[in-house]
Amino acid sequence: MAELITMPKLGFDMAEGKLVRWVKKQGETVNKGEVLAEVETDKATVEVESFVSGVVAATFAEEGSFQKVGALIGVIAAPGESVDVNALRAQASGGAAPVKPAAPAPTAAPAPSTPKSNGQPPSAISHQPMLRISPIARRMADELGIDPRQLKGSGPEGRITKKDIEAHVAAKAAPAQVPSFPAFPSVSILREDTAIPLTKLRSAIARRMTESKTGVPHFYVTVDVDMEAVLDLRKQLNAMLGDASKLSVNDFIVKAAALALRDYPNLNASFNGDHIVRHGHINVGNAVSVEAGLLIVVVKDADAKSPAQISAEVKAMAARAREGKVKPDDVEGSTFTISNLGMYDVDSFVAIINPPDAAILAVGSAQQVPVVKNGALAVGWRMKGTISADHRVTDGAEAAQFMQALKKKLEEPLRLML
Amino acid sequence: MPQLTMREAISQALWEEMEANPKVFLLGEEIGVWGGTYAVTRGFHDHFGPERVRDTPIAEGVIAGAAIGAAMNGLRPVAEMMTINFAFLAFDMIVNHAAKLRYMFNGQFKVPVIIRAAGGGGRQLGATHSQTPDVIFAHFPGLYVVAPGTPYDAKGMLKAALRQDNPVLFIEHATLYQARGEVPEGDFTVPLGKSDVKRKGKDVTIVTYSKMLQISMEAANQLAAEGIEAEVIDLRSLRPLDLDPVFESFKKTNRAVIVEEGWKSFGIGAEVAARTYEECFDYLDAPIKRVAQLEVPLPYNRELEQSAIPKAADVVKAVKEVL
Numbered sequence: 111m112a113e114l115i116t117m118p119k120l121g122f123d124m125a126e127g128k129l130v131r132w133v134k135k136q137g138e139t140v141n142k143g144e145v146l147a148e149v150e151t152d153k154a155t156v157e158v159e160s161f162v163s164g165v166v167a168a169t170f171a172e173e174g175s176f177q178k179v180g181a182l183i184g185v186i187a188a189p190g191e192s193v194d195v196n197a198l199r200a201q202a203s204g205g206a207a208p209v210k211p212a213a214p215a216p217t218a219a220p221a222p223s224t225p226k227s228n229g230q231p232p233s234a235i236s237h238q239p240m241l242r243i244s245p246i247a248r249r250m251a252d253e254l255g256i257d258p259r260q261l262k263g264s265g266p267e268g269r270i271t272k273k274d275i276e277a278h279v280a281a282k283a284a285p286a287q288v289p290s291f292p293a294f295p296s297v298s299i300l301r302e303d304t305a306i307p308l309t310k311l312r313s314a315i316a317r318r319m320t321e322s323k324t325g326v327p328h329f330y331v332t333v334d335v336d337m338e339a340v341l342d343l344r345k346q347l348n349a350m351l352g353d354a355s356k357l358s359v360n361d362f363i364v365k366a367a368a369l370a371l372r373d374y375p376n377l378n379a380s381f382n383g384d385h386i387v388r389h390g391h392i393n394v395g396n397a398v399s400v401e402a403g404l405l406i407v408v409v410k411d412a413d414a415k416s417p418a419q420i421s422a423e424v425k426a427m428a429a430r431a432r433e434g435k436v437k438p439d440d441v442e443g444s445t446f447t448i449s450n451l452g453m454y455d456v457d458s459f460v461a462i463i464n465p466p467d468a469a470i471l472a473v474g475s476a477q478q479v480p481v482v483k484n485g486a487l488a489v490g491w492r493m494k495g496t497i498s499a500d501h502r503v504t505d506g507a508e509a510a511q512f513m514q515a516l517k518k519k520l521e522e523p524l525r526l527m528l
Numbered sequence: 529m530p531q532l533t534m535r536e537a538i539s540q541a542l543w544e545e546m547e548a549n550p551k552v553f554l555l556g557e558e559i560g561v562w563g564g565t566y567a568v569t570r571g572f573h574d575h576f577g578p579e580r581v582r583d584t585p586i587a588e589g590v591i592a593g594a595a596i597g598a599a600m601n602g603l604r605p606v607a608e609m610m611t612i613n614f615a616f617l618a619f620d621m622i623v624n625h626a627a628k629l630r631y632m633f634n635g636q637f638k639v640p641v642i643i644r645a646a647g648g649g650g651r652q653l654g655a656t657h658s659q660t661p662d663v664i665f666a667h668f669p670g671l672y673v674v675a676p677g678t679p680y681d682a683k684g685m686l687k688a689a690l691r692q693d694n695p696v697l698f699i700e701h702a703t704l705y706q707a708r709g710e711v712p713e714g715d716f717t718v719p720l721g722k723s724d725v726k727r728k729g730k731d732v733t734i735v736t737y738s739k740m741l742q743i744s745m746e747a748a749n750q751l752a753a754e755g756i757e758a759e760v761i762d763l764r765s766l767r768p769l770d771l772d773p774v775f776e777s778f779k780k781t782n783r784a785v786i787v788e789e790g791w792k793s794f795g796i797g798a799e800v801a802a803r804t805y806e807e808c809f810d811y812l813d814a815p816i817k818r819v820a821q822l823e824v825p826l827p828y829n830r831e832l833e834q835s836a837i838p839k840a841a842d843v844v845k846a847v848k849e850v851l
Contacts, residue, residue: 245812246782265814272782272813 152314154436170202366519368412380466395444458494537679541686556608592621599641612647626695627670655825660790666766675699677741679709684718721768729759736787747843782813792820
């Protein structure tokens with residue numbers, strides 16, 4: 111029994127996907143669970159697994175083409191099974207991008223219903239293709255003395271519409287090009303601008319960040335955190351751990367933020383028109399820089415996980431994100447986000463809220479600075495954290511109290527290990 | 529200009545006409561002492577008394593029949609059907625008696641009866657209480673069927689209905705009673721059987737009425753943000769049906785989407801599209817699209833109910849399909 115492959119829905123708001131690559135080509139054998147193709151969504155490139163075993167009888171979506179969710183993109187047949195690929199191809203090409211020239215179909219073409227009289231193929235005796243033209247376009251063409259067969263229609267199935275007639279008239283009316291003097295070659299070295307087409311991820315970031323920065327009233331609160339204790343604890347712990355499982359400062363920050371969110375649930379929330387949603391789970395997103403932009407990988411229920419567990423999850427998800435193999439579950443469902451630029455010697459910065467979260471925490475580097483201890487100058491480790499919060503959901507005092515709680519948790523880090 | 533709700537606008541129209549004309553009286557279920565299921569006639573019983581604001585038995589055939597008899601004898605009754613779904617019980621009275629008596633008796637009688645009925649879905653009232661059977665009534669010559677979409681039109685058309693001699697089914701959308709709009713002070717009427725251009729545009733013609741006017745305007749605003757200018761025409765009356773503004777608009781835009789809350793089969797969209805094809809064939813640049821309720825009895829479950837009723841996004845999608 112042939113199985114139809116359709117463009118999967120890989121996120122709740124996914125409308126179409128780019129078929130990046132067929133991992134299994136036409137004619138190849140595929141086992142259930144093997145990667146069949148790679149699909150790029152707004153967020154990531156995702157591997158699509160085959161849910162049956164068989165032979166790829168045909169693929170209808172070209173690599174690089176965009177396909178609507180649910181569109182027929184291929185078919186898998188049982189070994190030896192014949193499939194009417196032409197009929198499926200006709201079904202797939204209804205409105206979709208042009209498909210590859212057909213490889214020999216496994217089944218015989220249907221016999222022509224009219225007897226061949228002169229040995230010519232049936233197509234040679236068929237009529238001229240029907241002219242698709244809207245009534246108003248036909249009337250305008252008549253009135254203007256235009257032969258519509260000369261025009262290329264831009265409507266559905268190539269229908270010639272009013273717009274095409276108007277464009278044709280405008281093109282004819284445009285004054286003939288006056289030959290211009292040849293331009294003098296420029297003596298300076300040409301340094302041309304380069305247009306970089308947006309990737310899906312880049313355009314998703316552009317859209318979401320513009321919506322957030324223009325639509326969400328941000329305010330900012332910065333605190334200075336004494337990191338001495340965290341750094342000491344981390345040193346002790348890492349001395350006991352193997353290279354692969356060493357903890358980062360960020361793992362402690364994720365845990366501390368998650369615990370602080372338990373006390374301040376208004377910052378673990380979303381603004382939703384006429385009400386505020388306080389999220390039951392505390393899912394902390396972590397901004398990860400990837401080649402084409404950035405992704406938020408999400409530690410689910412971070413308040414209930416140890417720093418070591420958080421560390422392992424973030425490492426695995428970040429690695430997948432950097433390879434472009436992120437799973438939809440890795441990037442969905444954040445309720446609060448942390449953006450950490452500590453590794454780039456950043457003193458402090460402010461981040462744009464990642465909707466629908468109500469807040470994002472921007473973390474700088476832990477730096478050695480002069481501090482006053484017991485009335486005397488000393489050397490201390492300090493880190494600046496800045497929260498950007500949605501003023502529709504929370505206010506300055508509450509955000510400040512949250513930051514105070516976060517600071518306290520980081521300054522007494524043993525509690526994070528409980 | 530004062531902002532009124534649809535409920536206040538309808539209430540004012542009834543109150544003012546009752547003050548002005550002693551022949552106007554009301555009858556219906558729970559409209560008197562209780563003030564009406566949708567509170568349109570609250571306070572009327574105390575002010576005008578039980579003679580002119582009559583609570584009736586739960587018997588829609590009786591309500592419509594009594595109103596028709598009173599109208600034939602020179603009064604101006606306004607009968608209320610608690611919902612249009614209950615008007616099915618008075619169907620014979622409405623379509624065979626109200627709609628035909630004047631014609632069959634060669635004008636010896638006039639039947640200036642108004643039947644008010646709350647219609648439409650979206651309030652989780654279940655399949656039998658959420659229908660939009662407007663077209664069924666609009667099928668019968670002799671009966672005026674009107675369904676305003678704004679407080680201004682509701683007040684003006686109800687007053688106009690009370691000053692003319694034809695039977696009128698006056699459909700009020702149950703989810704529009706709280707809708708606000710500008711209504712001028714003082715006496716005014718809005719003619720029955722006249723469509724109204726509610727929004728000017730050049731790219732596509734959206735034809736609609738009642739609650740779907742709200743949805744269509746929302747869609748038009750979304751489209752405007754993308755540079756698509758939709759002209760929105762509010763039919764206001766289904767019979768007489770005034771399509772001249774639709775044809776005029778279509779000759780400019782060459783593309784149309786018709787939006788109705790009821791089912792698509794045999795609906796307003798079918799009627800408007802067919803007449804537009806007949807009258808404007810040479811102006812057609814794309815097939816006319818209809819947006820309508822899914823063809824199921826309307827579900828009770830809120831999510832399912834909402835998914836069956838047209839939304840602004842459905843209108844936006846249909847517009848993009850014809851562009």
